[in-house]
Amino acid sequence: MGRRLSTRLFNVCIASLCKAHKLEKAESVIIDGIRLGVLPDVVTYNILIDAYCRFIGFDAGYSILHRMREAGLTPDIISYNSLLAGATRNCQIDQSLDLFDEMIQRGIPPDVWSYNTLMHCFFKLGKPDVANKVFKDIILGEHSPSTATFNIMMNGLCKNGYTYNALMLFRNLQRHGFEPGLVTYNILVTGLCKIGRLGSARRILKEIGESGHIPNAITYTTVLKCFFRKKKFLEGLELLSEMKSKGYTYDGFAYCTVIGALVKIGKVKEAAEYMMDMMKTGIELDMVTYNTLINMYCKTGEFEEAYKLLDEIEKKGLECDRYTHTIMIDGLCKAGNIEGAAQHLKYMNMLGFDSNLVALNCFVDGLCKVGQTDDAMKVYKSMEVRDSFTYSSLVQNLCRERRYHSAAKLLLSCLRSGMKILKSAQRAVLLGLRHSGFPGEAKKLKSKIRIARILSH
DNA sequence: TTAGGGTTAG
Numbered sequence: 460m461g462r463r464l465s466t467r468l469f470n471v472c473i474a475s476l477c478k479a480h481k482l483e484k485a486e487s488v489i490i491d492g493i494r495l496g497v498l499p500d501v502v503t504y505n506i507l508i509d510a511y512c513r514f515i516g517f518d519a520g521y522s523i524l525h526r527m528r529e530a531g532l533t534p535d536i537i538s539y540n541s542l543l544a545g546a547t548r549n550c551q552i553d554q555s556l557d558l559f560d561e562m563i564q565r566g567i568p569p570d571v572w573s574y575n576t577l578m579h580c581f582f583k584l585g586k587p588d589v590a591n592k593v594f595k596d597i598i599l600g601e602h603s604p605s606t607a608t609f610n611i612m613m614n615g616l617c618k619n620g621y622t623y624n625a626l627m628l629f630r631n632l633q634r635h636g637f638e639p640g641l642v643t644y645n646i647l648v649t650g651l652c653k654i655g656r657l658g659s660a661r662r663i664l665k666e667i668g669e670s671g672h673i674p675n676a677i678t679y680t681t682v683l684k685c686f687f688r689k690k691k692f693l694e695g696l697e698l699l700s701e702m703k704s705k706g707y708t709y710d711g712f713a714y715c716t717v718i719g720a721l722v723k724i725g726k727v728k729e730a731a732e733y734m735m736d737m738m739k740t741g742i743e744l745d746m747v748t749y750n751t752l753i754n755m756y757c758k759t760g761e762f763e764e765a766y767k768l769l770d771e772i773e774k775k776g777l778e779c780d781r782y783t784h785t786i787m788i789d790g791l792c793k794a795g796n797i798e799g800a801a802q803h804l805k806y807m808n809m810l811g812f813d814s815n816l817v818a819l820n821c822f823v824d825g826l827c828k829v830g831q832t833d834d835a836m837k838v839y840k841s842m843e844v845r846d847s848f849t850y851s852s853l854v855q856n857l858c859r860e861r862r863y864h865s866a867a868k869l870l871l872s873c874l875r876s877g878m879k880i881l882k883s884a885q886r887a888v889l890l891g892l893r894h895s896g897f898p899g900e901a902k903k904l905k906s907k908i909r910i911a912r913i914l915s916h
Numbered sequence: 917t918t919a920g921g922g923t924t925a926g
Contacts, residue, residue, distance in 0.1 A: 509917065540917045547918085575918055610919045645920045652921095677921040684921075715922035750923040785924040792925095821925045852926040881926065 469497050477510035505537045512545025520545045540572045547580040555580050571602040575611050582615030590615050610643055617650030625650055641672045652685035680716045687720040711742045715751045727759050750782045757790025785818040792825025800825055820848045827856030851881040858887035867904050874911035
């Protein structure tokens with residue numbers, strides 16, 4: 460009894476170290492434990508499999524299985540399901556299928572979790588048809604489906620562009636007595652918001668209330684994000700105050716949504732208030748949170764604060780990502796510090812972030828804004844990949860300098876490459892040509908635009 | 917052990 464209890468406590472300790480990403484420490488605790496006579500059991504190894512899969516990779520997780528056998532222990536269904544989850548996280552379907560073979564061979568029959576994970580893997584690979592076959596197999600097979608089976612199915616359908624099918628499945632299940640949990644509702648709300656069906660999303664939100672569930676951070680941030688994306692700022696702010704009046708506690712995700720949205724609509728003062736709130740709660744800042752804050756400081760021109768955060772990130776052992784660099788480059792450009800932006804771009808390339816389209820687009824726009832349009836054109840010509848942002852920005856800036864013929868040329872090459880361009884950029888070129896004494900050119904351009912559009916469809 | 921929300925540009 461004493462021995463079992465200490466192994467359990469030992470596993471709790473290993474699990475919390477693994478959760479905190481401290482794998483080396485967890486390993487050294489295991490060694491200490493062995494010295495003290497507490498031997499790792501199947502649960503210990505299962506915790507390690509999951510952590511190694513999550514933080515290092517599938518192969519590292521799989522190697523724990525060997526260690527387990529060497530220690531004289533037999534992997535169980537949880538060991539295999541953790542490995543399946545690891546393979547699914549990286550969309551390694553071959554490894555998943557090999558694991559199924561291995562499980563059957565070793566006399567550990569896959570359970571409903573194994574099939575759920577397999578179905579999830581096919582959805583992640585963008586193969587909803589195969590995923591659907593797995594789903595049918597679960598329904599008709601010997602295992603009864605779990606709530607997660609339906610959740611993974613509905614989530615997979617939404618992510619693969621079949622949100623309405625997910626909604627139909629949901630209604631069908633409800634008719635058969637299925638009682639959705641908050642996760643199910645959130646999956647549907649997310650799916651509907653992603654395709655812009657705010658009305659339907661709101662109906663689901665109402666149903667959540669009627670079902671007796673209480674919407675959580677995820678529900679709110681999802682709907683909030685959708686309001687802001689659809690430029691329904693007023694409704695977004697109303698929802699925000701509703702959340703506030705309900706005494707709703709935010710987490711890091713919710714704070715990022717709110718701060719990001721407020722910065723976007725220029726309400727930086729309010730954004731800063733939310734930032735202070737967030738700091739008070741003592742939330743552990745991750746890269747996304749840092750990026751959100753750096754973006755806020757860049758937009759208010761407080762670069763010193765932004766650089767302080769960059770130092771803090773480094774001290775914490777975190778690594779800036781492409782968002783961080785893009786935010787810095789855009790911020791410096793917007794503040795007119797094109798030199799600083801160019802330097803940061805070089806620094807970013809030095810770090811190995813070599814094909815950052817968004818950062819280059821910001822730089823091109825920044826160069827135009829300080830009147831260095833020819834330099835912007837040079838950068839544009841050197842770019843391996845361009846998108847609708849690149850062209851829209853250049854065309855608009857060329858028009859501002861009354862260089863309508865160059866703008867027209869770029870406009871056409873954009874449309875001829877099958878990309879869209881901002882309507883306002885198109886209008887600027889056509890109006891510019893017309894009003895600067897080239898109405899004939901404008902007319903010709905209009906026809907060319909029409910043909911380019913037809914050909915690109 | 918599985919599933920859901922957050923950060924960048926015209």
